Amino acid sequence: MSNPGRKRGRPRALDRDVGLDIAARLFWERGYEGTSTADLTKAMGINPPTLYSMFGSKQELYRQALEFGITRESGRRMEILQSPLPVYDALRLYLYDIADGDTQPGKPRGCMVSTAVLQHAEENASVAQMTAALREASMQSLKTRFDRAVEEGELPAQTDTDTLARFYGAIIQGMSAQACDGACNARLKRLIDLALTAWPDRTVSKRMIPQN
Amino acid sequence: MSNPGRKRGRPRALDRDVGLDIAARLFWERGYEGTSTADLTKAMGINPPTLYSMFGSKQELYRQALEFGITRESGRRMEILQSPLPVYDALRLYLYDIADGDTQPGKPRGCMVSTAVLQHAEENASVAQMTAALREASMQSLKTRFDRAVEEGELPAQTDTDTLARFYGAIIQGMSAQACDGACNARLKRLIDLALTAWPDRTVSKRMIPQN
DNA sequence: ACAATTTAATAGGAATCGCTATTTAAATGT
DNA sequence: ACATTTAAATAGCGATTCCTATTAAATTGT
Numbered sequence: 001m002s003n004p005g006r007k008r009g010r011p012r013a014l015d016r017d018v019g020l021d022i023a024a025r026l027f028w029e030r031g032y033e034g035t036s037t038a039d040l041t042k043a044m045g046i047n048p049p050t051l052y053s054m055f056g057s058k059q060e061l062y063r064q065a066l067e068f069g070i071t072r073e074s075g076r077r078m079e080i081l082q083s084p085l086p087v088y089d090a091l092r093l094y095l096y097d098i099a100d101g102d103t104q105p106g107k108p109r110g111c112m113v114s115t116a117v118l119q120h121a122e123e124n125a126s127v128a129q130m131t132a133a134l135r136e137a138s139m140q141s142l143k144t145r146f147d148r149a150v151e152e153g154e155l156p157a158q159t160d161t162d163t164l165a166r167f168y169g170a171i172i173q174g175m176s177a178q179a180c181d182g183a184c185n186a187r188l189k190r191l192i193d194l195a196l197t198a199w200p201d202r203t204v205s206k207r208m209i210p211q212n
Numbered sequence: 213m214s215n216p217g218r219k220r221g222r223p224r225a226l227d228r229d230v231g232l233d234i235a236a237r238l239f240w241e242r243g244y245e246g247t248s249t250a251d252l253t254k255a256m257g258i259n260p261p262t263l264y265s266m267f268g269s270k271q272e273l274y275r276q277a278l279e280f281g282i283t284r285e286s287g288r289r290m291e292i293l294q295s296p297l298p299v300y301d302a303l304r305l306y307l308y309d310i311a312d313g314d315t316q317p318g319k320p321r322g323c324m325v326s327t328a329v330l331q332h333a334e335e336n337a338s339v340a341q342m343t344a345a346l347r348e349a350s351m352q353s354l355k356t357r358f359d360r361a362v363e364e365g366e367l368p369a370q371t372d373t374d375t376l377a378r379f380y381g382a383i384i385q386g387m388s389a390q391a392c393d394g395a396c397n398a399r400l401k402r403l404i405d406l407a408l409t410a411w412p413d414r415t416v417s418k419r420m421i422p423q424n
Numbered sequence: 425a426c427a428a429t430t431t432a433a434t435a436g437g438a439a440t441c442g443c444t445a446t447t448t449a450a451a452t453g454t
Numbered sequence: 455a456c457a458t459t460t461a462a463a464t465a466g467c468g469a470t471t472c473c474t475a476t477t478a479a480a481t482t483g484t
Contacts, residue, residue, distance in 0.1 A: 170386020
């Protein structure tokens with residue numbers, strides 16, 4: 001029969017995105033080294049050769065699963081950060097969104113990137129590099145927004161935007177760690193609210209009493 | 213020959229503490245799942261049966277290596293925290309000591325506990341429980357110190373000491389993650405200095421302009 | 425019906441995983 | 455010297471690691 005919408009040959013039994021979603025959840029929960037290819041094929045309901053023909057290798061599957069898992073939320077968070085809101089409010093919403101991501105019901109705890117592959121066997125150094133680069137990019141996007149805020153007069157000219165970005169980056173990583181350890185959403189948001197009191201404020205200097 | 217200071221039988225070829233130090237460094241660098249028993253025996257210069265007769269199992273070795281690795285610094289940090297210094301200054305020195313620990317030349321980056329075994333295979337859940345309990349205990353010791361500060365009038369009576377402890381706990385975890393990613397000592401200390409501006413201050417409320 | 429095309433399933437390979445039964449070596453006690 | 459005691463080394467077990475050569479199945483084109 002003529003069926004122009006379909007290719008020739010045996011149809012795929014597993015949708016690629018479904019497979020990536022399953023892989024993302026497994027890697028998210030158990031880490032790269034804690035997830036075996038047998039875990040992956042079993043969860044996807046396929047046999048090893050299918051996994052390798054679809055995704056290439058375990059490392060390549062991890063890369064694709066990472067990309068698949070973060071694309072949607074990464075886009076949303078960029079919109080929050082680049083919104084017309086004052087930078088402080090954008091930052092708060094940005095952090096709240098991350099706290100929500102760290103504590104989604106029915107999904108693994110913590111962040112897929114923030115605390116992933118920090119320790120690893122030598123042979124997995126290139127995998128660790130993937131997540132490290134994503135963490136660095138995340139902090140750079142914060143710094144870029146803060147730099148704009150300086151230019152637009154929302155932050156003092158002498159603001160150390162790099163340290164400010166890495167500080168909130170540390171909060172993000174700490175939230176992920178604590179979510180892995182069982183922290184609830186409300187607890188993470190209390191933590192955010194406290195972290196936001198470190199925001200540089202042009203109106204008042206906070207500590208009137210010298211520290212030394 | 214009569215030699216009262218020594219036991220009978222073949223002498224140990226490897227000192228227990230030397231072995232634990234080697235194991236601690238390997239687990240620290242590569243994580244629990246990233247370190248194989250072959251890595252451990254090779255680094256110690258022993259054969260598998262010796263490792264198992266000395267330490268019992270991989271999991272038990274990890275427990276002992278953790279204990280060995282953190283005992284000294286844990287004691288020092290408790291002294292800092294319980295010193296007669298004002299709580300703010302004690303906290304600052306405490307965090308600086310951790311930053312130093314995260315960036316020691318010739319040792320693995322980051323903290324052995326703060327960011328360890330956050331993700332893991334199901335079979336290693338009990339190992340993850342070890343590090344999670346140590347992280348929780350670390351934050352509890354901060355909270356206890358802050359509670360005392362409230363009692364002694366160093367902090368406002370209404371201070372949320374639990375959130376305050378978990379906030380600096382998040383900073384500690386973030387520092388460890390960033391040290392793993394290559395952050396230097398000075399960068400971590402800039403981060404600490406910024407985090408310390410979130411310290412509750414009785415003299416002035418920081419944000420004079422309402423946020424909403 | 426039959427060839428062509430594409431994918432899945434079977435079966436297993438080489439290496440490594442954590443771990444151990446057995447044997448050998450090195451000390452002390454008599 | 456020789457037995458006793460303690461620990462190390464040899465050798466390897468069963469299971470699992472990531473991955474693949476080969477075969478079988480399911481579709482389309484003619």
